[in-house]
Amino acid sequence: MAQEPAIRVAALGKRYRLGEERPLRRVLERLRGRAGEPEFWALREVGFEIARGEALGIVGCNGAGKSTLLKILARITAPTAGRAEIRGRVGSLLEVGTGFHPELSGRDNVFLNGAILGLRRAEVRARFDAIADFAGVGRFLDTPVKRYSSGMRMRLAFSVAAHLEPEILIVDEVLAVGDAEFQSRCLGKMNEVAGRGRTLLFVSHNLAALKALCTRGLWLDAGRVRAAGPVAEVVDAYLAANRERAQVPLAARRDRAGSGALRFTGLELRAGAAPRAGCAPATALPLAIALRYAAAGEAPLKGVRVAVLVLDALGGRVLATDTRLVNADFAELPRAGELVCEIPELPLAAGRYQLNVWATVAGDVADHVEDAAPLAVEEGDPFGTGRTTQAEKHGACVARHAWRLAAELDPEPSA
Amino acid sequence: MRSSGPTPALVIRPQAGWSSLGLAELWRQRELVGFLALRDLKVRYKQSALGVGWALLQPLLTLGMFTALFSVLLGRDRLPSAPGVPYSVSTLCALVPWQLFARGVTAGGESLVASQGLITKVYFPRLAVPLAPVAAALVDFALALALLVPLLAWHGIGAGPALLLLPLFALQAFAAAFGAALWLSALNALYRDVRHALPSLVQLWMFATPILYSAGHLLEGRPAWLAALYGANPMAGAVEGFRLCLLGAAPPAAELLAASALATLGLVASGLLVFRRLESAIVDRV
Numbered sequence: 176m177a178q179e180p181a182i183r184v185a186a187l188g189k190r191y192r193l194g195e196e197r198p199l200r201r202v203l204e205r206l207r208g209r210a211g212e213p214e215f216w217a218l219r220e221v222g223f224e225i226a227r228g229e230a231l232g233i234v235g236c237n238g239a240g241k242s243t244l245l246k247i248l249a250r251i252t253a254p255t256a257g258r259a260e261i262r263g264r265v266g267s268l269l270e271v272g273t274g275f276h277p278e279l280s281g282r283d284n285v286f287l288n289g290a291i292l293g294l295r296r297a298e299v300r301a302r303f304d305a306i307a308d309f310a311g312v313g314r315f316l317d318t319p320v321k322r323y324s325s326g327m328r329m330r331l332a333f334s335v336a337a338h339l340e341p342e343i344l345i346v347d348e349v350l351a352v353g354d355a356e357f358q359s360r361c362l363g364k365m366n367e368v369a370g371r372g373r374t375l376l377f378v379s380h381n382l383a384a385l386k387a388l389c390t391r392g393l394w395l396d397a398g399r400v401r402a403a404g405p406v407a408e409v410v411d412a413y414l415a416a417n418r419e420r421a422q423v424p425l426a427a428r429r430d431r432a433g434s435g436a437l438r439f440t441g442l443e444l445r446a447g448a449a450p451r452a453g454c455a456p457a458t459a460l461p462l463a464i465a466l467r468y469a470a471a472g473e474a475p476l477k478g479v480r481v482a483v484l485v486l487d488a489l490g491g492r493v494l495a496t497d498t499r500l501v502n503a504d505f506a507e508l509p510r511a512g513e514l515v516c517e518i519p520e521l522p523l524a525a526g527r528y529q530l531n532v533w534a535t536v537a538g539d540v541a542d543h544v545e546d547a548a549p550l551a552v553e554e555g556d557p558f559g560t561g562r563t564t565q566a567e568k569h570g571a572c573v574a575r576h577a578w579r580l581a582a583e584l585d586p587e588p589s590a
Numbered sequence: 591m592r593s594s595g596p597t598p599a600l601v602i603r604p605q606a607g608w609s610s611l612g613l614a615e616l617w618r619q620r621e622l623v624g625f626l627a628l629r630d631l632k633v634r635y636k637q638s639a640l641g642v643g644w645a646l647l648q649p650l651l652t653l654g655m656f657t658a659l660f661s662v663l664l665g666r667d668r669l670p671s672a673p674g675v676p677y678s679v680s681t682l683c684a685l686v687p688w689q690l691f692a693r694g695v696t697a698g699g700e701s702l703v704a705s706q707g708l709i710t711k712v713y714f715p716r717l718a719v720p721l722a723p724v725a726a727a728l729v730d731f732a733l734a735l736a737l738l739v740p741l742l743a744w745h746g747i748g749a750g751p752a753l754l755l756l757p758l759f760a761l762q763a764f765a766a767a768f769g770a771a772l773w774l775s776a777l778n779a780l781y782r783d784v785r786h787a788l789p790s791l792v793q794l795w796m797f798a799t800p801i802l803y804s805a806g807h808l809l810e811g812r813p814a815w816l817a818a819l820y821g822a823n824p825m826a827g828a829v830e831g832f833r834l835c836l837l838g839a840a841p842p843a844a845e846l847l848a849a850s851a852l853a854t855l856g857l858v859a860s861g862l863l864v865f866r867r868l869e870s871a872i873v874d875r876v
Binding site for chain 1: 599600601602603604619621622624625626628629632633636708709710711712713714870873874
């Protein structure tokens with residue numbers, strides 16, 4: 176007997192109404208039999224199947240409908256059109272820590288959360304030690320959750336959900352938060368789920384994790400399925416499309432100086448260590464500046480120096496990357512290509528900056544574009560303390576530093 | 591996870607019209623109602639010096655206020671109590687089920703909005719949300735009822751066989767609270783106007799219910815259809831029933847009790863239907 180798929184989705188659609196909340200008007204319009212607000216389809220004609228034991232990774236830009244799809248499959252919201260069939264008990268983890276009450280102890284919250292997710296008291300009790308162990312909050316089980324650190328709270332919530340042992344696990348971007356060690360434990364746990372013949376649905380911007388964890392991929396674009404298939408193919412197609420989209424077109428810029436022997440045609444910022452599409456540049460994260468160029472003539476370019484200058488919001492110079500500074504001028508370059516400047520740890524506080532690009536060929540300025548692209552740096556965790564720096568408050572630069580008491584001095588030095 | 595063999599498919603599709611009420615599912619996850627109710631109770635009495643004492647103090651404060659007011663307005667010997675019992679006892683007998691209802695409706699009406707963080711993030715039978723605060727109100731109710739017993743004994747009021755009917759009237763008060771909570775929580779999730787109207791509604795309802803006076807006072811010498819109309823208030827029957835059971839008071843008009851029981855059934859049934867009907871809209875628009 177051919178096994179029925181764990182999930183079968185056909186022509187699924189979800190419509191939301193846009194516009195301001197004006198209940199009175201809505202009531203009146205309903206009475207008159209008119210729908211007033213503009214509508215918006217978050218999902219449209221989505222169809223796919225997942226066999227039992229498969230792990231489906233869902234990719235797509237923000238607003239592509241990923242979360243809406245998961246919410247429908249987790250039965251949180253109802254679709255407007257189409258249908259979905261689900262075979263097996265579903266556990267969903269759409270937001271870590273929902274259902275925790277700050278005033279209740281960790282222990283009470285585990286039982287409450289278990290009940291919300293559909294476990295009986297006896298089932299929670301049987302798993303309680305495993306849950307507490309995995310979360311690593313043993314000593315604090317009888318402390319109100321409001322005194323937990325956010326990390327502890329998250330570990331406990333993930334632990335409850337992970338120990339549900341659902342046949343189908345739906346996970347939405349839990350890995351966006353939490354430290355690296357916890358993330359890898361979560362991934363391990365999900366891997367275990369996927370490995371045991373259970374079905375996994377996983378949404379993440381962390382494409383590396385998604386590729387490692389999933390067997391199949393689904394790419395949603397503006398509410399529709401853009402591609403579906405083996406996860407590597409889907410992710411690569413998605414990344415390639417993203418790369419095109421993220422290119423700042425420079426070829427059309429007229430406000431530029433230089434001989435034109437070389438012209439920059441595109442600029443793209445790639446943030447983060449793994450290929451994380453949609454990951455924004457952030458303090459202390461790796462940042463790669465990719466520059467595409469084309470030569471005017473037929474011959475390869477000789478003796479090329481390239482520089483990117485970072486300016487703050489007021490136009491003050493903050494930082495320069497320059498092939499000359501690192502003895503990396505290009506002796507020869509092909510007629511067209513992509514150059515990448517990699518900054519292993521972006522030393523900029525959160526804020527808005529802009530980039531100037533500049534190149535010389537054989538000592539003559541070939542191209543110079545001011546304000547070639549904006550650079551918005553988001554808050555990172557440069558010191559590993561969870562404290563962030565903002566350009567407006569702390570200045571643009573971020574430097575690792577340490578403090579200590581170097582010597583004890585006599586408080587009342589004798590004259 | 592208890593399943594083995596071929597799993598029946600769960601079909602998710604647009605909610606068209608009136609689907610099943612989902613009571614079976616609620617029953618399967620009944621423990622959840624208990625946990626949510628327990629959470630409400632624990633949180634409510636945390637960091638309050640008197641704690642559960644408030645469950646007893648609140649009806650006494652209400653009683654004191656109205657006894658003082660009516661004593662001044664009407665005179666001490668003309669208080670509208672049930673025949674043959676002191677006004678305080680007559681009123682307290684009514685306030686105990688009323689507190690169950692009032693607490694249940696107030697907390698239940700706010701419940702969906704208060705737990706929007708939960709219902710938009712995880713699936714569970716939504717009916718548990720308005721049911722839990724009403725269930726939590728049962729605990730306060732039980733405490734207050736326990737306070738009544740020595741008071742009745744002190745006044746030398748013995749319980750008759752009618753006492754056996756008390757659970758029925760308690761159930762009626764509970765059901766009325768749940769039915770009203772269903773209506774109000776669903777409407778409140780869509781139209782926050784309900785939140786602002788709720789305190790006035792509960793107050794109005796209190797005056798429409800024979801709590802500070804006995805139904806006998808109001809209906810004396812009036813036609814039977816008026817008793818039935820008055821009984822369309824589910825709480826009227828419940829409160830008069832409490833007086834009947836606890837005080838051995840003369841039975842209220844049968845029309846009142848029957849109409850009130852019917853109204854309770856209607857309130858719960860319509861509440862369930864409305865709640866189910868609005869359920870999918872609630873999550874998207876709360």
